[in-house]
Amino acid sequence: MRIGTIGTGSIVDLFIDSAKQIDPNLITMVYSRTLEKAKAFAQKHDIDHYVDDLTTLFTSDLVDTIYIASPNSLHYPQALDALNHGKHVILEKPVAAKVEQYQHLMDVAKANDVLIMEAITSMHSYNLKWLKSKMDLLGNIRIVHANFSQYSSKYDAYRNGMIPNVFNPSMEGGALVDINIYNLYLMIELFGQPKSFDYLANLGHNGIDTSGMIIMDYGSFKASLIGAKDCAGPYGFTIEGEKATAIIDGGSSGRMHHISITSRNTLVDESYQDDYHMRYEIEDFKSAIDSHDTTTVDQWNQRSLLVLSYLEKARKHAGVIYPCDAE
């Protein structure tokens, strides 16, 4: 795997730093819309090749995989272009705004004999595997509650009338797809589909969801998942069973670095994961791409499609409408 990157935000810094822990030569080229910025970004990360033109990136022999970390509305067209040039694609979350878009990307990947996958750090973490192996300790689950309330550094500008990408319907932003997606992913990975589902959102001055709460009814237990960019609260993801409680400090995003299981206030078990932020997912992607493991990638993609179907339903139910919804 030899990766070219799109985007110069902080997540790409993390991605490159994590990739270099696995193989210093994994990232071979970076793209930015301006050559000056591309050069500065490449120099910062000690990468030899930089471009300001996507076609050059997509046709380069130095690259077989494109990591896309652009604003959400560009995920679908950029991924489509990369796949049609015969490149594998690692796509930041959310993969698309609509199920039909991601299904189409999967079809195009298959037709071009390349792979596409969603970058959801938590789904590849060691601690997720650890948690799954300990779920029996909890007994019957009764309540799950999650909070990812992170006051956005861009919210002040938004309140002052500006529209940063993450609060822009045209860029397919909003709190649901930006951060509550992590809570939703973990719920669906651990418990599958709920019997009923709702999304109650606080909408800002341009109709975007600045915060909101997903309510899920699994019959024998209930869940509430909060994602907020307009206020702050203690992060966490807590699974309460009749026998014990699992607490993911820091919540459902990233590597879920510490999980503890307690029963009647006594620690039963715990796990730490202190590795480089995105290491596990990049290792998984490298292994899948190097061995052309379509079976594993298809399993990841079925999960991506399922989560996307809930994101799309929730967003539309809350009245958050993107321009692509009219297409």
Ligand SMILES: NC(=O)c1ccc[n+]([C@@H]2O[C@H](COP(=O)([O-])OP(=O)(O)OC[C@H]3O[C@@H](n4cnc5c(N)ncnc54)[C@H](OP(=O)(O)O)[C@@H]3O)[C@@H](O)[C@H]2O)c1
């Ligand atoms: N996995 C994670 O933990 C994680 C964390 C944060 C973000 N993300 C995802 O990563 C993606 C990028 O997030 P971000 O916060 O970095 O987004 P962003 O700052 O809005 O944009 C990312 C990059 O895209 C380019 N860009 C910005 N505005 C653009 C526009 N109007 N048209 C074309 N290109 C534009 C910029 O790069 P250039 O100026 O260099 O072209 C910018 O660095 C999102 O999909 C987000 O969901 C994932």
